[in-house]
Structures are given as structure tokens and as C-alpha cells.
Amino acid sequence: MSTSSVPQWVVNAAEWDMDPYVIVCRALKDAGVPFLVIGAFGINLHAIEMGKGVVTHDLDLLLPARSEPLAHAFRSLAQAGATFTWMGESLPIPNEWLLADLVRARACIKVTLGLGEIDLVLLAAGLDFDELWPRREARTLGTLSVDTIPLVDLLRSKAAANRSKDRFFLEIWREQLGEMLQADERRRARCAPDPPDAP
16 A cells, blocks of 8 residues: 555654644653553554554543543643543543542543544443553554554454444445454464474
8 A cells, every 4th residue: 555545644753743642642651651542543553554544533542440540641631731521521630539530430531632632531342451451562653652452352342332433434444444354363373472392
């Protein structure tokens, strides 16, 4: 596939270090906040590594459902200039009681930075942060290394969410996603350790 079909931020990665999505991910990494890129953006990270690309304008980040990393996320993103909303209402940097409420509700917190719209997600369809974290996979966003999850888990989550936009995404990209899954399976087969010799 020609470079014209690959998102421009991959071709000019250094120029995109000021992209809102890169700024958010870098702020979280610098603050030591663990996160996983999920949703269509996570799928796109896999696609780009294969020389492909899917269209998405949303960045979803799965965080552990605990108060401490969430508090660090709020502080680091606020310092980067981000604002927050939850359930349509403006959200200040939360105190410990509000943090506990957000964790208890498994809130989806919307982060706005420039023209970027990012969701901090504490619960996602079919995804458990603590189960997936040991299986995380590094991918490149601009000049930044970020963690996502295996492609098959991203696609299963999309199917499990079963919203109209998820069904539409899976349908219009069905052929390319199928090719990507096959390529991913071949890569994993090549990287799998050899079975032990028989005793």
C-alpha cells in the first residue's frame, strides 16, 4: 500500500508530537499512569504497523479502575491544558471522594485538548485492564511508544459493544480487518517458541 494511504502523522511523525492525542499519551506516560489504547484507535495502531490504516477520530484509553492512577491522570492532563466532562457536565480535578465515585461508577471521562476528544475509560466491553496489562503490545504513535492490546481482543470488544457505530466500523472495514487478523496470526506463529523436545 502506498504511503498516501497511511495516516500523515505516521509519515511525518516528528511533526505530530504536538498532536493532542500524542500530548495526552505522553503526559500520562510521564506521570507513570498505566493505560491501554483500545477501540478503533488501537486497531489503527495495528493497521499502521502493517502498512495500512483505518479512519478514526476517537482515542479511547483504558485505565485501571483505581483511584491513584486516575488521580495522576487528572493532574498530568490538567497540566497539559486539558479539560474534563462526565455525563455531559464539566468536571473539576476531583478530590478523593469524587475519585472514589468515578471509580465506583466505572466512569467514562471525556478529555478535551485542542481539537482532540479523548475518552478515559474504566470499563469497556469484554475488556479487563488487569487481565490485559500483562499481554500488552507496544505500538508507535508519532515518535511515542504506547501500549495497546492484541488485535483479536480489540475486535472482540468492538463486536461485544454492539453499538451502531461499532457494527458500521466492523462492516466497512471487514475485508481489511480480516487480512490484518490473518497477518497477525502468521506473525504470532513465527514468534511462538518451539515446543520442548519429547522426554
